[in-house]
Amino acid sequence: MALLELRDIHKTYHLGGETIRALDGVSLDIDSGEFISIIGPSGSGKSTLMHILGCLDSPTSGTLRLDDTMIHDASSRQLASIRNKKIGFVFQFFNLLPKLTVRQNVELPMIYSGHSGKERRERAMTALRRVNMEDRSKHRPSQLSGGQQQRTAIARALVNDPRIIFADEPTGNLDSHTGELILEMFDQLHNEGRTVMLVTHDPEIAAVTPRRIEIRDGKIANEADPTLAGKAPRFEQITNSEAKPTT
Amino acid sequence: MNFGTVIQSGIKEIGAHWFRSLLTMFGVICGVASLVTMAAFVKGKENLLRESLAETGGLEKITVESEDDLPDYQKHLEGEAKGVTLKDVYALQAGAPMVHDITPSINKSRYRGYLRVSRKGRGARPWMLQGTWPSALEIQEHEIEHGRMFTMMDDLLANNVCVIGTEIRNSLFDEMDEQGETIIPIGERILINYVPFTIVGMFKEYMSDEDRKKKEAAKAAGETRSRRNMFSRGGDSNTRRTQYIYYQKNNAIMVPLNTLVAKLDSSYETGSVLDRKLSEITMKIEDVSLLSPSLQQVRNVLMRTHKGLEDFEFETQEEFADDITLAIHNERVSGMFIAGICLLIGGIGIINIMLSSISERVREIGICKSVGATTMDVFTQILIESVVLAVAGGLAGLAISPILVNTLASLADDTTPPIMTTQAMLIAFGFSALIGSLAGLFPAIKAAKLDPIQALRYD
Secondary structure (H helix, E strand, O other), X not given: OOOEEEEEEEEEEEEOXXXXXXXXXXXXXXXXXXXXXXXXOOOOOHHHHHHHHOOOOOOOEEEEEEOOEEOOOOOHHHHHHHHHHOEEEEOOOOOOOOOOOHHHHHHHHHHHHXXXXXXXXXXXXXXXXXOOOHHHOOOOXXXXXXXXXXXXXXXXXXXXXXXXXXXXXXXXXXXXXXXHHHHHHHXXXXXXXXXXXXXXXXXXXXXXXXXXXXXXOOXXXXXXXXXXXXXXXXXXXXXXXXXXXXX | OOHXXXXXXXXXXXXXXXHHHHHHHHHHHHHHHHHHHHHHHHHHHHHHHHHHHHHOOOOOEEEEEEOOOOOHHHHHHHHHOOOOOHHHHHHHHHHOOOEEEEEEEEEEOOOOOOOOEEEOOEEEOOOEEEEEOOOHHHHOOOOEEEEOOOOHHHHHHOOOEEEEOHHHHHHHOOOEOOOOXXXXXXXXXXXXXXXXXXXXXXXXXXXXXXXXXXXXXXXXXXXXXXXXXXXXXXXXXXXXXXXXXXHHHHXXXXXXXXHHHHHHOOOOOOOOHHHOOOOEEEEEEOXXXXXXXXXXXXXXXXXXXXXXXXXXXXXXXHHHHHHHHHHHHHHHHHHHHHHHHHHHHHHHHHHHHHHHHHHHOHHHHHHHHHOOOOHHHHHHHHHHHHHHHHHHHHHHHHHHHHHHHHHHHHHOOOOOOOOOOHHHHHHHHHHHHHHHHHHHHHHHHHHHOOOHHHHHHOO
């Protein structure tokens, strides 16, 4: 059984009397342990798709299942709990709380899952060690470089041991070298058996994942043949190209 | 979500903007401090009034006074109106079994008529010279500490004897002699309007419980210092002036009624002493619940002896008690109103700052929601922040209120001494917590309702 199962997902917005179909009948299966990218130009609906997959938003119609939970009709409390325990987010702008230290930022999801202070500290340090940030645990986000902030954000996404990690343009705000290191880190997480989904507009970044899904006008335009996965460009090739910041 | 963690993060959030938080708390601080201060002053006043109610005979006392103004339909009989007399006293003794200790008195004050009390070149300024019967002792809640009360025999013989209050002793003699012994002037001669009188008794010193404690403490502190204190007491008349009733009782002189009429009354009234107009007749009833039937009985007897002329009026302590209750109630309500406005403004300040705080933190709230904060978590967090803010203000208000009370009490030292009560402090503190939670409600709902996607996009 697939980890994530989407069937005929629609999402419509009403903006000033105009109806916008952000998603128009998307069906998709994602298996556990996949490394997958969603690619598409801005306005294509890829962000909406990620928000729905990440339980930040709910579809207008269609069904969505994560593990054995039907998400499309879950209450907001259930959605919060799923976000907390089963999903990890990594954002383009890192989204760390400026007033908290690195360790406290990583502890944040565990505050809402009700772990004790001691357990929070231990697990946060473990997650920071995983991203090589344990020596920066007492720094504030403003004292860190972009790459360090993004690694902190990854540690935060990892700390509750989620079923799937979503990364929305994770390299968009980083220079190419740092971006490459971050992508490498996602690749490592994938190799450890985690499910990772990248959302990007940049085909070169999408190229690092074995499976790529292209979204255009709210529909899946083209899914790259999984059998071609092996033919994806290798890392060495990507590092030579420039990862452009997105808007 | 762990409750302790929420409070901790609330405190941290307030600490991060401590100056802004302090300004916000100011309203609550003022509200709580003024509530506690107001309650302390009202309580002090209430205690004093209740003490003085008891000191003047309690609720069981009835006073009948002469009334010169007759009702309109009796105006033409004004010449016949003699006021209350000893005849009434005897009639009441015979015909009004519901009242006892019926006591006539003629009062002379230094404000009306001539009154001079002196001894060996030293004078005293008595509050009142009262010609009365021995039962006055009980009815006015007087207590003889030294010597004795004059007797009905003294009255019958119109003996020149008197009983004095301690302040009269202080003026005519001293409170203490050189050895520090209290002077007991029993058997000494004094002049009242140049007529010699012998002191047969002296009342105890009347003072509020508070003053008594202070005096005892001073006595315990050391003989020499206490003596200086005693003497310096003569100068600080302010506290005494406020404690009017004690002042009155300590400055009283009592002589037998007949002595006053025969030896001191300079009005050349003729006729029997029975027809002499009295200042008042005081008496006691058995029980407060019997007040109105007792009054009716007294009235019936008096209407007979006065041939239907209403040249007398009743004064009961119940009115005094009602006045006390009303005055205290009014003061409390107006004080509460002011403190309430302060707290309201404090609450609005909190709403204001919480609203601006959440609009600064929209993105932060979005992040919290994306990592799993529920609507309830966000709501609780903002609400707790607001409560912590208000409670901190409340505690600060409680902390400064003793200072405020003492400062105000020393600035205006002719007011009654304030009494701070735990009850008032608890109420004020409770109010601050309530204001905090009410003020936090709207911002907390607003924050909890934020859409995580919109909030994450916000800059």
